Amino acid sequence: MRFKTALLPVLSVLISLGTLNAQGTIDHSINRNRTRLEKIRREIETLKSKLRQSRQKAHGLQEQLALMDEELALIEQAKGLLLNQQKLLERRSRHNRQALIDTRKKLKRLREMYAQRARYMYKYGRVRELDMLLSSESFNQALVRLRYLNRLAEYDEKMIRGIVRKEAQIERLQKQLNADLVAKRESVRQKQQQEARYKTRRDERNRLLAQLEKDARYYNRQIGLKEKERQKLLGLISRLEEERKASQNNKRETEERPVVIDFDDFRKGRGKLPWPVKGRIVSAYGRDYDPKTKTYVTNSGIEISSPIGTPVKSVFRGVVRLITYMSGYGNTIIIDHGHGYYTVYSHLGEIYVQKDDVVESNQIIALIGDSGSLAGSKLHFEVYTGQKTDNPRRWLR
Numbered sequence: 001m002r003f004k005t006a007l008l009p010v011l012s013v014l015i016s017l018g019t020l021n022a023q024g025t026i027d028h029s030i031n032r033n034r035t036r037l038e039k040i041r042r043e044i045e046t047l048k049s050k051l052r053q054s055r056q057k058a059h060g061l062q063e064q065l066a067l068m069d070e071e072l073a074l075i076e077q078a079k080g081l082l083l084n085q086q087k088l089l090e091r092r093s094r095h096n097r098q099a100l101i102d103t104r105k106k107l108k109r110l111r112e113m114y115a116q117r118a119r120y121m122y123k124y125g126r127v128r129e130l131d132m133l134l135s136s137e138s139f140n141q142a143l144v145r146l147r148y149l150n151r152l153a154e155y156d157e158k159m160i161r162g163i164v165r166k167e168a169q170i171e172r173l174q175k176q177l178n179a180d181l182v183a184k185r186e187s188v189r190q191k192q193q194q195e196a197r198y199k200t201r202r203d204e205r206n207r208l209l210a211q212l213e214k215d216a217r218y219y220n221r222q223i224g225l226k227e228k229e230r231q232k233l234l235g236l237i238s239r240l241e242e243e244r245k246a247s248q249n250n251k252r253e254t255e256e257r258p259v260v261i262d263f264d265d266f267r268k269g270r271g272k273l274p275w276p277v278k279g280r281i282v283s284a285y286g287r288d289y290d291p292k293t294k295t296y297v298t299n300s301g302i303e304i305s306s307p308i309g310t311p312v313k314s315v316f317r318g319v320v321r322l323i324t325y326m327s328g329y330g331n332t333i334i335i336d337h338g339h340g341y342y343t344v345y346s347h348l349g350e351i352y353v354q355k356d357d358v359v360e361s362n363q364i365i366a367l368i369g370d371s372g373s374l375a376g377s378k379l380h381f382e383v384y385t386g387q388k389t390d391n392p393r394r395w396l397r
Contacts, residue, residue: 026092033088036354037081040074047071061208062218066327068205073331073371075198077323080350080366082191089184093177100173107166114159209374222374223290223297226328230300233326236334237342238387240321244336266316266341273315273395274362276345277379279306285391300389301344301382308377310368312345314359315395323355329380330372333365346380347373 051067212218283303290297318337326332331348349369359365370377383392 026088026095030085030088030092032354033081033084037078037085040078040081044071044074044078047074061212062221065205065208065212068201068208069330069372070325070327072198072201072205073325073369075194075201076331076349076369076371077351079191079194079198080352082187082194083350084352085187086184086191089180089187093180093184096173096177096180100170100177103166103169103173107163107170110159110163110166114156114163117156117159219374220295222328223295227298229326229328230298233300233329233332233344233382234387234389236322236324237344237384240334240336240342241340241387244340264317264338266337266339269316270395272397274313275304275396276315276343276381277304277306277310277312277368279304279310279379281305281393282375282378285389285393301346301380302392303347304379304381306368306377306379308349308368308370310377311364312348312366312368312379313362314365315343316341316361318343318359320353320355320357320359320365323351323353326372328372331366331369335359335365340386342384344380344382344384346382347371347378 047067047070051064051071054064054067281302282305283299285299285302287296288299289295314335316335316337318335320333321336321342322332322334324332324334326346329346331351332344332346333348333351333353335343335345337343345366347369348366348371351366353359353365368377368379381392383390383395
């Protein structure tokens with residue numbers, strides 16, 4: 001029984017620490033999301049300014065179209081971040097509402113305990129305490145009783161301080177709940193604003209695209225641009241792989257915790273991985289015929305046609321290494337699955353993960369969009385083994 005009694009304060013402290021850790025994790029995620037959102041907003045404003053200048057200087061439609069496509073992709077990213085912000089604020093509100101309930105219960109118990117002490121003091125007062133001292137049979141006993149009475153006084157003072165702290169904590173929680181409610185409403189308003197901006201800009205882009213639709217030179221130029229971006233993507237993967245290997249070597253030399261998470265072996269998933277999105281393959285891996293330009297192109301992945309807004313899922317557990325925009329690919333996510341394996345997801349709309357997030361197999365990471373696409377909404381999906389591409393169809397079940 002004594003062991004259980006002694007264990008209760010320890011358990012209380014552990015629960016409190018767990019609550020604080022959970023609160024700290026949510027706060028960190030909210031701050032990280034806001035930082036990313038502010039960066040995206042600045043980039044959008046820069047693109048809007050460039051587009052205005054391009055129109056004033058009567059630059060070609062192709063330049064305007066490229067600027068619009070990048071702006072649309074960033075607006076989609078902003079929409080995803082705003083939705084994340086709403087969810088994170090709701091999580092913190094739920095956490096704080098429960099903390100408020102718990103704190104009020106603790107405050108009630110403290111007040112009840114203090115009321116009992118107050119009734120006792122009112123009934124017996126200092127006379128009882130004085131009687132205890134005067135009835136002592138020895139000086140030592142009087143000292144012991146005096147120390148006991150002083151501890152009671154300290155206990156009373158501690159309870160009063162506890163009551164004051166709990167009252168202040170309740171006030172802070174209520175203020176945070178009210179502030180989060182206002183922030184969530186503002187986030188909803190901003191997302192609606194971005195939705196309207198996206199629709200307007202997308203209509204403009206589609207009108208420009210229609211003007212260029214019959215221009216074979218434009219499509220040939222876009223294919224050449226995509227080939228350059230394909231090489232750039234290969235370079236990004238190579239850099240990430242070098243960083244991963246350097247982290248492993250650093251682990252062996254310094255015995256410090258590595259940056260790379262050691263996931264289950266991706267190779268075991270060959271031929272068993274879930275499809276990243278529902279749809280049909282419209283562009284195969286390798287050398288493939290392009291009907292618009294009537295030429296053969298080299299694809300480093302497959303393209304799966306699917307309606308805008310269709311959820312895109314990670315095919316395997318991994319860590320998000322990069323989120324970027326690339327001409328010809330649009331919004332792109334690169335996920336590191338460990339042991340030199342990577343998957344790439346492009347032409348995305350709203351994105352629901354951030355750099356360094358750990359994602360699970362079948363976790364929704366984004367929605368299908370048409371950023372960087374000349375042929376409607378689709379997912380461009382690639383698999384890398386080390387620094388080489390592999391046919392994704394060999395990996396999907």
